[in-house]
Amino acid sequence: MGQAKKIAMYLLVIFVLYTIITAPVRAADLVQVGFTGISNAAKSVGTFMSSLVK
Template sequence: MVQTKKVVLWVLVIFVAYTIIHSPARSAELVQIGFEGISDAAQSVGTFMTQLIN
């Protein structure tokens, strides 16, 4: 089980490295989309908490 997790982790790391090297513009775009999603989620939680107080 532990060996399988190591193999999957290494495959994932190699895939991410290959993607960054092969297409850095697309990788940057995906990271930006991810951060925008996290930002939107945090903003929504903040709005929800504000509504609970009011």
Template sequence: MAQAKKVTFWVLAVFVGYTIIHSPARAAELVQIGFEGISDAAKSIGEFMTQLIN
């Protein structure tokens, strides 16, 4: 099981490195989309918690 995790990690790392080198603009766009999603989720959780208090 630990060996599978190592292999998966290295395959993912190589893929990310290749994507960044091959298409840096697209990689930056994907990172931006990811951070926007995290930000939207945090805002939604904050609004939910605020509604629970009120």
């Protein structure tokens, strides 16, 4: 199980590096979308917690 997890991580890192090298603009767009999603999720959690306190 541990060996498979290590291999999967290596493959993921290789894929990410390949994507960044071959299509840097697309990779930047994907990172921006990811950070936007995380930001929206954090705002939603904050709004939810605020509504619980009121």
